[in-house]
Amino acid sequence: MDPRPARRPTLADVARIAGTSTTVVSYVVNGTNRPVAPATRERVRAAIAQLDYRPNRAARALRVRSQRFIGLVVPATADPFYVAFADEIQASAMRRGYLTLTGSSGFNPDQEAALLEGLVDEEAAGVILVGLGESRDLRAVLESSPVPAVFLHHRPAGLSGPLVTIADREWARRATEHLLGHGHTELALLTHADDDGPVGMRMRGFRDAVEAAGIEPSLWRTDGYDRQAASRAVMTALEGGAAVPRGLVVTTDELAFGALHALAALRIDVPGDVAVISMDGVRETRTSVPELSTVAEPFAAMGEAAVSLLLDGDGDGDRVFDCELVLRDSCGCGRYADLA
Amino acid sequence: MDPRPARRPTLADVARIAGTSTTVVSYVVNGTNRPVAPATRERVRAAIAQLDYRPNRAARALRVRSQRFIGLVVPATADPFYVAFADEIQASAMRRGYLTLTGSSGFNPDQEAALLEGLVDEEAAGVILVGLGESRDLRAVLESSPVPAVFLHHRPAGLSGPLVTIADREWARRATEHLLGHGHTELALLTHADDDGPVGMRMRGFRDAVEAAGIEPSLWRTDGYDRQAASRAVMTALEGGAAVPRGLVVTTDELAFGALHALAALRIDVPGDVAVISMDGVRETRTSVPELSTVAEPFAAMGEAAVSLLLDGDGDGDRVFDCELVLRDSCGCGRYADLA
DNA sequence: ATGAAAGCGCTAACAA
DNA sequence: TTGTTAGCGCTTTCAT
Numbered sequence: 001m002d003p004r005p006a007r008r009p010t011l012a013d014v015a016r017i018a019g020t021s022t023t024v025v026s027y028v029v030n031g032t033n034r035p036v037a038p039a040t041r042e043r044v045r046a047a048i049a050q051l052d053y054r055p056n057r058a059a060r061a062l063r064v065r066s067q068r069f070i071g072l073v074v075p076a077t078a079d080p081f082y083v084a085f086a087d088e089i090q091a092s093a094m095r096r097g098y099l100t101l102t103g104s105s106g107f108n109p110d111q112e113a114a115l116l117e118g119l120v121d122e123e124a125a126g127v128i129l130v131g132l133g134e135s136r137d138l139r140a141v142l143e144s145s146p147v148p149a150v151f152l153h154h155r156p157a158g159l160s161g162p163l164v165t166i167a168d169r170e171w172a173r174r175a176t177e178h179l180l181g182h183g184h185t186e187l188a189l190l191t192h193a194d195d196d197g198p199v200g201m202r203m204r205g206f207r208d209a210v211e212a213a214g215i216e217p218s219l220w221r222t223d224g225y226d227r228q229a230a231s232r233a234v235m236t237a238l239e240g241g242a243a244v245p246r247g248l249v250v251t252t253d254e255l256a257f258g259a260l261h262a263l264a265a266l267r268i269d270v271p272g273d274v275a276v277i278s279m280d281g282v283r284e285t286r287t288s289v290p291e292l293s294t295v296a297e298p299f300a301a302m303g304e305a306a307v308s309l310l311l312d313g314d315g316d317g318d319r320v321f322d323c324e325l326v327l328r329d330s331c332g333c334g335r336y337a338d339l340a
Numbered sequence: 341m342d343p344r345p346a347r348r349p350t351l352a353d354v355a356r357i358a359g360t361s362t363t364v365v366s367y368v369v370n371g372t373n374r375p376v377a378p379a380t381r382e383r384v385r386a387a388i389a390q391l392d393y394r395p396n397r398a399a400r401a402l403r404v405r406s407q408r409f410i411g412l413v414v415p416a417t418a419d420p421f422y423v424a425f426a427d428e429i430q431a432s433a434m435r436r437g438y439l440t441l442t443g444s445s446g447f448n449p450d451q452e453a454a455l456l457e458g459l460v461d462e463e464a465a466g467v468i469l470v471g472l473g474e475s476r477d478l479r480a481v482l483e484s485s486p487v488p489a490v491f492l493h494h495r496p497a498g499l500s501g502p503l504v505t506i507a508d509r510e511w512a513r514r515a516t517e518h519l520l521g522h523g524h525t526e527l528a529l530l531t532h533a534d535d536d537g538p539v540g541m542r543m544r545g546f547r548d549a550v551e552a553a554g555i556e557p558s559l560w561r562t563d564g565y566d567r568q569a570a571s572r573a574v575m576t577a578l579e580g581g582a583a584v585p586r587g588l589v590v591t592t593d594e595l596a597f598g599a600l601h602a603l604a605a606l607r608i609d610v611p612g613d614v615a616v617i618s619m620d621g622v623r624e625t626r627t628s629v630p631e632l633s634t635v636a637e638p639f640a641a642m643g644e645a646a647v648s649l650l651l652d653g654d655g656d657g658d659r660v661f662d663c664e665l666v667l668r669d670s671c672g673c674g675r676y677a678d679l680a
Numbered sequence: 681a682t683g684a685a686a687g688c689g690c691t692a693a694c695a696a
Numbered sequence: 697t698t699g700t701t702a703g704c705g706c707t708t709t710c711a712t
Contacts, residue, residue: 007709013351021683026707035681057461058407059705061398062688069441069462077423077430078623090444094451101409102442104430112432118439122397144392198431227627254630263628283418287567287601289629350689361699366691374692375697399689402704 009051017131018047029055052143061123065146069099069309071119071127073112077104079226080282085130085152088303096311098125102144105132107225113137121146126310129161131198150310154197154300163318164306168198168279171295171323172205175277176249178293178325180213182332184247188218190233190259191251192225202251202279205319219246222255230258235266244268247331248280253285253294260288260330271332290329297323349391350459358387369395380546401463405486406556409439410650411459411467413452417444420622425470428643436651438465444470447565453477460485466650467604468492469501471538490650492642494537503658504646504663508538508619511663512545513636515617518633519671520553522589522615526585528558528572530599531591532565542591542619556582568672570598575606584608590618596632600670604629611672620623621666637663 011029015022022041027034028044036044047053059285061067070093074082082104090100101119105112112132119127120141126148134156142159143151149161179187188317189206193199210217220242222233235290238244250256256278263270270276270290278285281296298321327333353370355362360380367374368384376384376564381667387393401407410433414422422444430440441459445452450470458482459467466488472478474496482489482499489501529546533539550557560582562573570590590596596618603610610630612614618625621636638661645659667673 010703011707022706023708024681027682030707032707039683040681054457054461056402056463056705058401058463059399059688060707061691062396062402063707065398065688067398067462068458077427078420079418080418080420083417083423087444090417090442094443094454099441099443099455099462101439103439104427114434115439118408121394122407122439178684208708231627258627260629261631264629284567285560287571287598289600289604291601329396333376351691352689362690363692363699364697367698370691380697396689399704400691402689402706403691405704591699 005186006186009053011053013051014044014047014053017050018043019290020044022209031168032120043172047303065123066125066198067123068097068247069093069101069124070307071116071122071124071147072100072102072130073115073127074118074130075100075105075107075112075132076275077102080284081252081254081280082130084282084299085303088300092304092307093311096307098311107133109133109137113141114199116141120147123147126150127205128306128310129311130154132156132317134158139213148310150306154304157196162316164302164309164321165198165318166297166302166321166323168201169205169208171325172202172249172251172279173209174205174325175279175293175295176206176209178327179247179249179275179277179331180209180215182250183262184245184275185213185215185217186243186246187215188245188247188251189249189251190220190221190230190255192222192255193230195266199251205251206251218242222258225252227254227258227261231262232258234262237327238266238268244273245275248274248276250276253278253280253292254284256292256294256330257284257288260290260292263292264289270330275332276330281323285326285328288330291334293328293331294326295323296326346538347394349393349577350396351393353391354384354393357390357535358383360384367482405463406465407463408437409433409462409464410647411446411462411464411487412440412442412470412473413455413458413459413467414470415445415447415452415472417442417563421592421620422470423623423638425643428640429468429492429647432644432647433651436647437485438651439566447473447475449473449475451483456481460487463487466490466645468650470494472496473537474498488650490646492646494576497536499595503650504642504649504661505538505658506542506637506642506661506663509545509548511665512542512589512591513549514545514665515619515633515635516546516549518665518667519587519589519615519617520549520555522613524585524670525553525555526558526583526586527588527589528559528560528582529584529591530562530570530590530595531630532562532569532595540589543626546589546591558582562598565592565594566602567594567598569600570595571605574597574599574602578602578606578608584613586614588614588616590616592632593618593620593622593632596634596670597624597628600630600632602627610670615672618671621663625666625668628670631666631674633671633673635663636666637661 103115
């Protein structure tokens with residue numbers, strides 16, 4: 001009924017057919033810079049093709065103590081921001097012959113540590129940690145393991161490893177300055193955290209700009225990281241009597257989508273009544289209603305850099321990437337503005 | 341500088357400390373239903389704790405020919421529909437002590453086959469295939485490997501393995517009937533494929549409903565699976581002179597988001613001018629502008645079922661799940677309708 | 681340029 | 697109930 005193959009061919013099988021030893025076959029398979037006579041190499045190649053030989057990764061891992069996949073831990077795969085990184089990382093890893101084991105911690109430190117531990121147990125060739133919070137456990141796991149780690153977007157205090165990121169504070173300032181440039185002086189900031197992470201830095205960049213302009217902004221805090229929390233926060237603020245600001249800066253695209261939802265539900269026009277700008281630059285900003293002005297991070301370049309740092313071992317310094325200020329309808333600079 | 345641990349403790353280390361053999365330790369670690377004296381078990385436990393022993397998965401895999409992770413192949417992680425499944429699958433697998441290796445094929449058959457091959461090479465305990473298209477390669481890989489497969493959402497012709505899905509045709513009919521119930525007779529369908537997969541079935545369900553109502557609908561086709569393609573399709577149709585329908589049925593939420601974008605850009609009011617309804621029930625439908633009426637699939641139950649089929653080995657029959665018709669603003673049934 | 685052989689850490693058949 | 701031991705398939709040292 002079930003035509004299971006008798007047994008997958010092994011290195012020894014190939015060696016026998018090619019009339020040589022497993023050593024030589026191993027050299028050929030791994031392209032090691034060990035000397036192999038061209039004729040021998042050819043026979044081995046033929047044998048491999050004939051048997052449809054594929055190496056057993058577990059056996060290899062048992063020897064070299066490392067698998068052909070990397071681990072990726074993100075806080076949430078429901079947030080397109082992390083997905084954007086995950087996609088690029090997967091593609092970059094695959095180009096190098098590595099698969100990617102992705103885990104979502106759901107912003108839960110225990111889950112995060114459990115995931116990382118699993119990755120270490122599986123002997124991942126390396127792990128990329130995106131936007132993790134602080135955690136004692138994490139540090140313990142990382143330090144007691146030989147698995148190299150690279151941080152993307154954020155490196156929690158106390159952990160070591162190269163970081164790939166952007167200048168959050170500076171770009172938040174620039175985004176805010178753009179709104180100020182529209183002439184808006186009643187500004188609000190919608191954000192979640194006020195920490196030492198990227199979001200906290202964006203808050204500071206916002207403050208840099210409003211302070212320089214001598215403006216006293218409103219501050220709206222969400223009780224969660226996702227768009228639904230952001231929608232609730234805006235609803236609560238506005239229904240609670242807060243004045244509708246002329247400009248709204250949001251620290252992440254995800255939260256901005258929630259804001260757009262709440263404003264639409266309350267029949268507040270964007271950008272007519274409020275101009276909105278945020279940060280991240282996820283693909284969805286191109287098709288949201290209205291299209292969202294944002295600071296776009298170079299996801300592809302950053303993902304590639306993280307993988308390269310991990311697998312190619314080229315350098316271990318931090319890398320800070322440039323962003324692009326993308327102006328669309330939500331702040332009144334978009335292509336559909338004139339249709340209004 | 342880098343305090344690498346000398347060497348991870350092995351089974352033999354534990355056995356030595358506990359004053360017993362590796363066999364017994366193996367029994368204890370794996371909780372096999374082999375007999376072990378309580379006292380011995382205790383000593384082994386203590387030794388494990390003392391050494392902070394964690395089994396080497398590669399060595400185990402080399403013996404038992406299967407790793408403690410499952411593979412998941414989806415067409416796109418940029419589409420929240422697949423992410424919804426991926427999240428649930430990851431959670432279900434983790435509950436059973438398995439990690440999840442996720443790969444995105446980008447709707448590319450070659451990439452798809454390569455991913456699957458990698459998963460098989462890594463000796464995944466099983467693979468879950470979501471919404472894959474047809475592919476000779478896939479079949480070859482699947483049949484020549486002992487790795488069990490479960491299909492979610494769609495099982496391409498010619499492949500075998502249990503399928504977890506919904507009654508696409510029936511639910512598409514119901515969604516269409518809801519719009520007909522609004523009294524709309526000028527209907528359009530926005531869709532991508534016309535195949536034997538879920539989307540094709542949804543088209544048939546739509547036809548079932550309009551034919552029963554004696555209506556001649558418009559058909560709008562996208563040239564891609566994502567919201568941007570859908571937005572382009574709607575723009576093209578409408579700018580090309582097509583009449584604005586009173587009701588628009590969309591075969592997936594992802595495409596519906598693109599439709600909402602295009603309609604907003606063209607200043608066509610939803611639901612005032614067109615009522616929109618779609619299928620899938622991704623989280624984003626709750627915060628889109630406007631909130632989207634949709635047929636919600638039970639992602640959690642379906643993901644759990646797929647993992648259970650794979651790892652618990654309970655039955656191998658197909659499972660068809662029930663959906664829920666969720667009515668919101670986009671068809672005029674939502675909570676904000678009265679604010680208009 | 682090639683090969684023999686020693687393990688990597690674990691499981692399980694078999695013996696005691 | 698416990699222990700001995702033979703591999704799983706591969707890499708790599710050391711000889712040749």
